[in-house]
Amino acid sequence: MTAPEFNDPRWHKSSHSNGDGGDCVEIAAADEAMYARDSKLGEASGLVQYSHNAWTAFLELMTTKV
Numbered sequence: 001m002t003a004p005e006f007n008d009p010r011w012h013k014s015s016h017s018n019g020d021g022g023d024c025v026e027i028a029a030a031d032e033a034m035y036a037r038d039s040k041l042g043e044a045s046g047l048v049q050y051s052h053n054a055w056t057a058f059l060e061l062m063t064t065k066v
Contacts, residue, residue: 011037012028035050
C-alpha cells in the first residue's frame with residue numbers, strides 16, 4: 001500500500017519499542033482509517049490500513065481481561 005494522503009501524520013510508537021532492537025509498530029490516524037507500520041523501517045515500511053471500527057474492536061479485545 002502506498003502512503004495515505006494525509007498531511008503530517010503523527011506516528012505513535014508502541015510502548016514496547018525500545019532502543020535495543022525491540023522495535024515494534026507505529027500507528028497513525030487519518031480521517032478515513034488507521035494505519036500501522038514497522039517502527040524500525042519508518043518511512044520505508046509498508047502500511048497496513050484498518051477501518052476505525054476494526055481498530056476500536058482490536059483495542060477493546062486487547063484490553064479485555066480474560
